[in-house]
Amino acid sequence: MDIPDTDPVLAAARAQVLHDLESTGAADPGSVSALEDAVATRRWWTDQWPEGAAYVAGLVAQDVQDALLETRGRWPLCSACDALDPHSLYVHPDLGGPDPTWVCEVSGIAVAPLGELVAPRGPEVKG
Numbered sequence: 001m002d003i004p005d006t007d008p009v010l011a012a013a014r015a016q017v018l019h020d021l022e023s024t025g026a027a028d029p030g031s032v033s034a035l036e037d038a039v040a041t042r043r044w045w046t047d048q049w050p051e052g053a054a055y056v057a058g059l060v061a062q063d064v065q066d067a068l069l070e071t072r073g074r075w076p077l078c079s080a081c082d083a084l085d086p087h088s089l090y091v092h093p094d095l096g097g098p099d100p101t102w103v104c105e106v107s108g109i110a111v112a113p114l115g116e117l118v119a120p121r122g123p124e125v126k127g
């Protein structure tokens with residue numbers, strides 16, 4: 001079997017994003033399917049541009065974020081700042097780069113590195 005060099009990178013990206021889906025309670029068949037689609041798309045992308053491997057985790061996260069926005073709404077929601085309106089975190093740097101980090105879009109707080117989100121704290125989840 002011919003195993004591309006990008007596989008470890010994609011496996012790591014998949015593991016990071018899956019962790020964050022699970023830790024935020026967003027892992028379900030739909031979101032995992034969106035993750036698999038994103039990984040497949042980025043596998044092709046890194047085959048075309050191997051130097052882009054350092055960017056791939058952040059891009060996979062953004063792909064999943066975009067997919068979930070259409071199906072289940074904003075993900076991941078911020079629980080790190082004092083803003084009351086639900087708002088999402090975004091991946092910084094937003095055009096992809098090494099060491100992607102989840103950043104609050106309201107306060108600018110760097111909440112956690114990609115793959116290290118923890119369960120939201122604060123008020124109990126209703127319903």
Ligand SMILES: [Zn+2]
Nearest residue numbers: 078081104106
């Ligand atoms: Zn926030």
